[in-house]
Amino acid sequence: MSKLTLSVDDDVIQQAKSWAAREGTSVSQLVERYLREAATSGPRPDEAAPPVLRRLRGCLKGLDVEAHRCHLEEKYR
Numbered sequence: 001m002s003k004l005t006l007s008v009d010d011d012v013i014q015q016a017k018s019w020a021a022r023e024g025t026s027v028s029q030l031v032e033r034y035l036r037e038a039a040t041s042g043p044r045p046d047e048a049a050p051p052v053l054r055r056l057r058g059c060l061k062g063l064d065v066e067a068h069r070c071h072l073e074e075k076y077r
Contacts, residue, residue, distance in 0.1 A: 006031075 008016075016027045023030070037053050049057070 004031075 013027075016030060020027045020030050034050065034053065037049055038056075
């Protein structure tokens with residue numbers, strides 16, 4: 001298993017820890033589940049996607065990728 005370092009707001013970390021405790025799991029397992037779900041093409045028929053993933057799906061449709069790339073190149077020049 002590989003390690004991954006993320007920068008996350010302290011409030012979000014505390015909320016994630018509370019959520020994980022209520023769910024009887026770890027923050028690492030929550031993140032792994034989210035990334036696994038995000039990497040799939042859609043929710044599995046036998047399991048509904050988590051609410052946060054349902055909200056995020058499709059939010060980048062219609063994004064002009066080239067324009068965004070140019071914006072980022074200019075921003076971080």
